[in-house]
Amino acid sequence: xxxxxxxxxxxxxxxxxxxQPRIDVGEEGGVLGCVFSGVWTTRTVAxxxxxxRKIEKRNNAKRLELDLSRIEKMDTAGAWVIDRLASAFEKxxxxxxxxxxxxxxxxxxxAVGGAVRREPEKGPAGPPNIILRALELVGRRVYExxxxxxxxxxxxxxxxxxxxxxxxxxxxxxxxxxFNQIDRMGVGAIPVVVLMSAIVxxxxxxxGAYQLSYFGADIFVVDLVGVLILRELGVLMTAxxxxxxxxxxxxxxxxxxxMREEVDALKVIGLNPIGVLVFPRLVALVxxxxxxxxxxxxxxxGGGIVAAYLYSDIAPAAFIDRLRVAIDLSTIFAGLIKAPxxxxxxxxxxxVEGMKVGGSxxxxxxxxxxxxxxxxxxxxxxxxxxxxxxxxxxx
Numbered sequence: 001x002x003x004x005x006x007x008x009x010x011x012x013x014x015x016x017x018x019x020q021p022r023i024d025v026g027e028e029g030g031v032l033g034c035v036f037s038g039v040w041t042t043r044t045v046a047x048x049x050x051x052x053r054k055i056e057k058r059n060n061a062k063r064l065e066l067d068l069s070r071i072e073k074m075d076t077a078g079a080w081v082i083d084r085l086a087s088a089f090e091k092x093x094x095x096x097x098x099x100x101x102x103x104x105x106x107x108x109x110x111a112v113g114g115a116v117r118r119e120p121e122k123g124p125a126g127p128p129n130i131i132l133r134a135l136e137l138v139g140r141r142v143y144e145x146x147x148x149x150x151x152x153x154x155x156x157x158x159x160x161x162x163x164x165x166x167x168x169x170x171x172x173x174x175x176x177x178x179f180n181q182i183d184r185m186g187v188g189a190i191p192v193v194v195l196m197s198a199i200v201x202x203x204x205x206x207x208g209a210y211q212l213s214y215f216g217a218d219i220f221v222v223d224l225v226g227v228l229i230l231r232e233l234g235v236l237m238t239a240x241x242x243x244x245x246x247x248x249x250x251x252x253x254x255x256x257x258x259m260r261e262e263v264d265a266l267k268v269i270g271l272n273p274i275g276v277l278v279f280p281r282l283v284a285l286v287x288x289x290x291x292x293x294x295x296x297x298x299x300x301x302g303g304g305i306v307a308a309y310l311y312s313d314i315a316p317a318a319f320i321d322r323l324r325v326a327i328d329l330s331t332i333f334a335g336l337i338k339a340p341x342x343x344x345x346x347x348x349x350x351x352v353e354g355m356k357v358g359g360s361x362x363x364x365x366x367x368x369x370x371x372x373x374x375x376x377x378x379x380x381x382x383x384x385x386x387x388x389x390x391x392x393x394x395x
Contacts, residue, residue: 021048021078025055032061034085037070040078052081056088064089069100079108148374151352156344158274159282177280178287185246185281186288192245193238193292194299200237201229201300205307218312222322225304230327234297235289235335236383239342242289243375247350250281251371254354255364263355273355282347289343290336297335330395338386345382346375 021044024035034055038044066086071078086096101109127133208224254277257263263273301323308314314322353371357364389395 020044023048023051023055027061030060030062031065032058032063032089033065033067035067035070036082037072039073040071040081041073041075042077045077045081049081052085056085059092061089061094064094064096066096066098067100068098068102068105071102071105074105074108076108076112079105080112083109083112148349148352151355152348155274155278155282155348155351158272159279174280178283181280181284182288184249185242185284186291189242189245189288189292190295193241193296196241197234197237197296197299198303200233201225201303202307203303204228204233204300205304206311209308209311213312218314219318219322221304221308221312221314222319223326225301225308226323226327227331229300229304230297230331231334232383232387234300235293235338235342236379237300238293238296239289239339239346239379240376242285242292242343243346243350243379244372246285246288247346247375248368248372250347250350251354251357251368252364254278254351255357255367258355258357259359259364274351278347278351281351282344285343285347286340289346290339293336293339297332334386334390334395338383342379342382345378349375349378 021036021038021040024037026033032055040048064086066082068082086098090096098109128136205221205225208221209218212218212220212224254263257277263277266273266276305316305319308319309316350371353367353374357367
């Protein structure tokens, strides 16, 4: 049992004594006890500063017990003085224990930092094992996928229902906005789509010619290029390029408007952000991607014609004649049917990520990256599902 003797460091009249900070100090068996009472604020704490410094110089204590239960009022100045005392003893290797602190005292002591804010450790709490971390990561991703799916269905439903330019005021489609987006996403993407498709078509023809030459089947390069480009690579490469070019632009545009609170401003004036921002871009993508796919198919076939002529001596006329035999309308439409669905996926994912942007540039960059990665991933998955569906129905 500690014997506590009262020390009143106040120099004020007796009438004000109850409002001054007081320290009751006792020591027994190497345990130094300090009971604090009174008002510990900026105006009063100077009266106990000297007393606190005397206590800090004690070197014979093995343990320090601080009791804050009798403190009537405290601010950051009082918390700092108490924390200074605890830190001084902790530097000497003395074990410090604090008891009786209120919620406000805990907040103040934590704010000033130091030894007092640390609670006694209950034991080593190591990180969870790799299995728990993996399961936690999977769970978080599943919930994120659920939230993204619900947001996508909201956007898709609003788009199918109509433009909804004004909330609850019927439908109104703005052709000028749609044609403007078609010009930006479709016409503006023609050069890069033509260049990349021609290179891919030439590479496929060159590799096919090199391998088929061992069997004397060089003419089948035409079948390889025609079927592969028209059914798969033409629409897939175009969708991937559009996801990187236009999908990122949609996310960046909507995200920067979200950062500047322009999306909220549209709601305030009675306009639906989905109708104003998302609907024209989705319609433009659905129109532009099939058109770009047709252009990409011609460019890839052109690249294949050049490569086949250079590596297999197949004349352009012979290439075209063999192409008529190798493909039919089902081959052409097998690729074009995918284009509108891929366009919807790119536009919806880009819009969802744009709406999720927070108030920082870092958030904008993260969601633009997520938009491109998710769009490309889902587009490739969709292409695989279409391939399985075509194989099942014999198309």
